[in-house]
Amino acid sequence: xxxxxxxxxxxxxxxxxxxxxxxxxxxxxxxxxxxxxxxxxxxxxxxxxxxxxxxxxxxxxxxxxxxxxxxxxxxxxxxxxxxxxxxxxxxxxxxxxxxxxxxxxxxxxxxxxxxxxxxxxxxxxxxxxxxxxxxxxxxxxxxxxxxxxxxxxxxxxxxxxxxxxxxxxxxxxxxxxxxxxxxxxxxxxxxxxxxxxxxxxxxxxxxxxxxxxxxxxxxxxxxxxxxxxxxxxxxxxxxxxxxxxxxxxxxxxxxxxxxxxxxxxxxxxxxxxxxxxxxxxxxxxxxxxxxxxxxxxxxxxxxxxxxxxxxxxxxxxxxxxxxxxxxxxxxxxxxxxxxxxxxxxxxxxxxxxxxxxxxxxxxxxxxxxxxxxxxxxxxxxxxxxxxxxxxxxxxxxxxxxxxxxxxxxxxxxxxxxxxxxxxxxxxxxxxxxxxxxxxxxxxxxxxxxxxxx
Amino acid sequence: xxxxxxxxxxxxxxxxxxxxxxxxxxxxxxxxxxxxxxxxxxxxxxxxxxxxxxxxxxxxxxxxxxxxxxxxxxxxxxxxxxxxxxxxxxxxxxxxxxxxxxxxxxxxxxxxxxxxxxxxxxxxxxxxxxxxxxxxxxxxxxxxxxxxxxxxxxxxxxxxxxxxxxxxxxxxxxxxxxxxxxxxxxxxxxxxxxxxxxxxxxxxxxxxxxxxxxxxxxxxxxxxxxxxxxxxxxxxxxxxxxxxxxxxxxxxxxxxxxxxxxxxxxxxxxxxxxx
Numbered sequence: 001x002x003x004x005x006x007x008x009x010x011x012x013x014x015x016x017x018x019x020x021x022x023x024x025x026x027x028x029x030x031x032x033x034x035x036x037x038x039x040x041x042x043x044x045x046x047x048x049x050x051x052x053x054x055x056x057x058x059x060x061x062x063x064x065x066x067x068x069x070x071x072x073x074x075x076x077x078x079x080x081x082x083x084x085x086x087x088x089x090x091x092x093x094x095x096x097x098x099x100x101x102x103x104x105x106x107x108x109x110x111x112x113x114x115x116x117x118x119x120x121x122x123x124x125x126x127x128x129x130x131x132x133x134x135x136x137x138x139x140x141x142x143x144x145x146x147x148x149x150x151x152x153x154x155x156x157x158x159x160x161x162x163x164x165x166x167x168x169x170x171x172x173x174x175x176x177x178x179x180x181x182x183x184x185x186x187x188x189x190x191x192x193x194x195x196x197x198x199x200x201x202x203x204x205x206x207x208x209x210x211x212x213x214x215x216x217x218x219x220x221x222x223x224x225x226x227x228x229x230x231x232x233x234x235x236x237x238x239x240x241x242x243x244x245x246x247x248x249x250x251x252x253x254x255x256x257x258x259x260x261x262x263x264x265x266x267x268x269x270x271x272x273x274x275x276x277x278x279x280x281x282x283x284x285x286x287x288x289x290x291x292x293x294x295x296x297x298x299x300x301x302x303x304x305x306x307x308x309x310x311x312x313x314x315x316x317x318x319x320x321x322x323x324x325x326x327x328x329x330x331x332x333x334x335x336x337x338x339x340x341x342x343x344x345x346x347x348x349x350x351x352x353x354x355x356x357x358x359x360x361x362x363x364x365x366x367x368x369x370x371x372x373x374x375x376x377x378x379x380x381x382x383x384x385x386x387x388x389x390x391x392x393x394x395x396x397x398x399x400x401x402x403x404x405x406x407x408x409x410x411x412x413x414x415x416x417x418x419x420x421x422x423x424x425x426x427x428x429x430x431x432x433x434x435x436x437x438x439x440x441x442x443x444x445x446x447x448x449x450x451x452x453x
Numbered sequence: 454x455x456x457x458x459x460x461x462x463x464x465x466x467x468x469x470x471x472x473x474x475x476x477x478x479x480x481x482x483x484x485x486x487x488x489x490x491x492x493x494x495x496x497x498x499x500x501x502x503x504x505x506x507x508x509x510x511x512x513x514x515x516x517x518x519x520x521x522x523x524x525x526x527x528x529x530x531x532x533x534x535x536x537x538x539x540x541x542x543x544x545x546x547x548x549x550x551x552x553x554x555x556x557x558x559x560x561x562x563x564x565x566x567x568x569x570x571x572x573x574x575x576x577x578x579x580x581x582x583x584x585x586x587x588x589x590x591x592x593x594x595x596x597x598x599x600x601x602x603x604x605x606x607x608x609x610x611x612x613x614x615x616x617x618x619x620x621x622x623x624x625x626x627x628x629x630x631x632x633x634x635x636x637x638x639x640x641x642x643x644x645x646x647x648x649x650x651x652x653x654x655x656x657x658x659x660x661x662x663x664x665x666x667x668x669x670x671x672x673x674x675x676x677x678x679x680x681x682x683x684x685x686x687x688x689x690x691x692x693x694x695x696x697x698x699x700x701x702x703x704x705x706x707x708x709x710x711x712x713x714x715x716x717x718x719x720x721x722x723x724x725x726x727x728x
Contacts (some may be wrong), residue, residue: 172610172621175628205522259577275626293503 002338005136006064008071008127009049009056011254012107020253024052026078034128034282040070047125047133047139051190052215053107053118053253058097060134061140064089083345088283091335094138098327102149105188107253113189115146124412128328145330154319159371165194165305166279167201170247173277173298177201183238183245184208185259187215188253190281192301194249200230204345206230207245209238210252242267248278256288261290267292279305327406336405343404346413347397349422354393358385375390457563458502459523465495466554473546478619480620485543489534492550496530499557503527521587523560526553528591533635536595536624540632542624548598578657587728589643593680595633596636597705600698603629607695620719637701643678648677672711679704 012020026032027050028058037046045060057074061067068087075081088096099105103114125131128316132140141303149155167177174180175343184201187210198206206228210216216232223230233241235258242264250258258276278299280287292299362385366378373381396416403412416422474480477522503524533549536542606623623629649716653660683700686692692700 171625172606172623173626175631177624269691273693273696274691275694292611295696300610 002045002094002134002138002335004060004062004064005090005093005138006059006061006067006071007088007096008068008424009054009096010075010081010085011054011056011105015081017414018255019080019084020053021211022078022080023055023414024215026050026055026075026081027052027399029077031077032074032280034125034130036074037071038128038130039047040067040074042066043130044069045135046130047121047135049118049121051114052212054100054105056100058093058138060132060137065082077359087205091331092335095327095331097138097142098145098330099324100435101146102323102327103137103155104148104149104320104323104327110160111162111189111193112150113142113192130354137336141334143328148326148330149323153323155232160193162281162302162305163190163197164247166194166300167197167283167302169279169305170277173275174246177240177247179204180246182206183241183248185235185238185248185250185254186210186282187232187251187266188251190251191249192219194251195230197221198204199223199226199230203228203247207233207241209233209235209241211235211254215439235237239263243270246274246276248276248277248287249281250286251281252286255284256286257288257290258286260288264291264297265294268297281305338400339404343400343413346417350393350397350416350420353420353422354389355386358389361385370371394420455502455505456561458498458505459557462495462502463557465491465498465556465560466526466550467548467558469495469629470551470554472574473543473550474623477544477547477621477622486548488546488550492530492534492546496534499523499527499530519560519562521712522556522710525590525594526556528587529553529556529594530566532591532595534638536632540624540628542628542632544622544624545599545602548602549595552598553593577651578654582647582654585650586647587645587648590641592636592640592643593705593708596633596640596701599629599633599636600701603633603698607698619710624693630697632699634687634693635696637680637697637704638684641677641684644673644677644680647652648673669711672707676704676708676711680708683687 010019010023010026012023015023032048032055034046034048037043037048037059039063040046042060042063042294043059047058048347049056049058055068055075057071059067059071068089072082072085075085096105100116101115103110103112106114118139122131122135125135167259177198182205184194184198184206189211191208195206195208206220206223208230210218210219210232211230211243213232213234215376216234220232235252238258242259248259254259264276268386275296276291277392278287278291278297279417280299280301281301286300287301289299289301291297314363317440362382365381365385366441367372399414400412460577469491470493473483475484476488506520510693529549530553533546537546580709598701603626604628605620606626607616609620624632679700683692683697686700687697
């Protein structure tokens with residue numbers, strides 16, 4: 001069943017900066033729908049995960065090549081992303097899903113929104129009735145893995161604490177953020193987190209600048225009525241904001257500096273040399289590090305902020321490695337359990353057959369000599385027949401189970417079926433009676449607030 | 454008697470200094486409270502010393518450098534208590550109290566006998582001039598020490614790889630800049646009053662308001678001009694932050710130079726024989 005899992009996707013990890021805008025566009029493409037996903041030949045289950053940094057199609061079906069081809073055609077509306085697509089199957093697809101859910105594949109590792117986005121994607125797919133057992137199990141497990149990573153490692157705290165640390169750092173310049181004006185570059189997950197925090201600090205105003213204006217507007221809209229004025233502008237208008245801004249926070253993916261020393265310098269006089277705190281959470285940098293040489297201008301990058309998070313770089317990568325190990329072991333456990341189950345019908349049939357033979361043979365013997373035996377002796381004959389069959393089958397069943405858990409192939413199971421003349425219905429190899437049918441995978445109860453980006 | 458009291462005061466300042474440094478290093482927050490008590494006790498003892506000396510030798514005890522510094526330290530301590538009471542910045546005690554201690558020490562190392570004031574200076578108005586002058590210098594001193602703290606915090610924030618050094622615990626730049634401005638302004642007003650009262654006083658005694666040949670008076674005017682320019686820059690040109698902190702320090706250096714250096718000049722109205 002795990003071998004039926006197919007993933008085709010594109011994300012900030014696989015695509016260069018220049019293509020990322022295409023990903024964002026693709027994620028808004030109406031033709032990229034669950035309806036179309038259902039029509040892909042060979043697909044029996046499907047799910048569409050799309051954020052501004054990531055578009056991924058998950059599916060279960062056979063043959064996998066055909067499914068992947070169908071997925072590829074769905075993404076053809078943005079030809080630029082096609083060379084950057086990645087395709088994963090089986091265990092590799094499962095691992096990717098676990099890593100995405102755990103926010104190990106995110107632009108800011110540990111940001112929590114992706115889990116909510118995955119949950120929504122799964123709910124939408126379930127609502128349209130194209131999720132089945134494979135996705136239910138895989139996504140449900142992915143939520144559990146994400147929860148483990150969040151509770152057992154410090155990875156999950158990284159993004160939230162980055163924003164927190166950025167604010168703490170600003171409070172070394174400003175006595176209080178109340179009434180201060182914030183210029184926010186970017187409209188992604190981190191920008192959303194930061195806006196929440198700034199609103200809580202009752203800042204004087206927030207201007208969100210983003211390459212895609214609509215996205216900035218959507219984020220600003222979400223904070224309408226929060227008591228703090230939140231406006232959206234495009235990146236080109238940033239220069240005009242430099243006179244009144246007190247704090248610039250950048251959380252945007254950019255391939256060039258969005259704010260340079262030369263841009264800010266002429267504004268200093270009209271700013272009356274008011275302090276300006278520039279915090280660059282973006283990698284690569286989006287704010288000129290030379291800004292710091294200007295009077296009363298301070299610039300901090302992601303490493304400076306990271307230091308405050310009390311997890312230095314070594315420690316952060318250590319935490320990420322621990323999280324990766326959790327993902328690895330979960331993938332293995334999951335795969336092993338599934339394979340162990342794939343041999344279960346064969347084992348059950350084998351045991352049933354043995355039982356039947358023992359009972360029949362004992363019956364026959366008892367019919368012939370039953371009159372001369374006491375009731376107790378009769379029971380002994382039955383027990384003996386059962387014991388012989390059990391002993392005989394013990395070794396083969398144990399070996400079958402170990403072999404199935406150790407490797408994906410079902411050669412031994414097939415051979416056993418063949419040798420013992422067992423009729424195992426092909427469908428039952430995929431059937432899992434314990435599947436969660438209601439579309440609420442385990443671990444989904446305590447998801448972060450739903451946030452889409 | 455005054456020596457014993459002053460020694461005890463110095464001891465209290467010493468304890469308070471260590472307490473505030475302890476607090477600055479982030480070892481124990483209780484240290485700040487204990488230090489405030491020690492500082493208060495020191496100020497009471499120190500105040501008693503000053504009062505005794507004043508009653509013995511006339512209205513103004515500030516007739517030599519040691520006495521002057523001692524009075525400056527006392528006012529500085531009072532100003533800090535005021536500052537801490539209003540803005541809750543005990544950590545600045547680590548900058549202020551050790552300086553108070555150092556400035557008080559010279560008064561301990563000299564004969565108890567004071568200068569008998571020349572009859573010409575037995576004037577009830579003299580103490581206004583002296584007290585206002587020292588209050589002004591205490592305000593400048595406090596502004597300068599805040600300026601030092603500002604520069605340390607600023608250097609830390611400007612550094613490309615600034616981490617968790619102790620200066621991170623200092624108040625925000627914004628607050629320290631505001632405090633620097635307030636105390637500079639207070640000092641400037643007090644210094645202006647000093648100059649006016651001094652001129653009136655001199656007119657009464659010597660028949661001449663201001664003598665630019667008198668080094669102390671010349672330096673005082675230079676100080677006044679320096680702080681005046683600084684305040685003008687703050688109001689008009691938006692000077693602030695590092696620039697203002699550095700100028701405050703410069704102004705205070707000039708003021709101290711005129712106070713200490715020129716007091717050793719034998720002749721003059723502000724030192725020596727008061728002829």
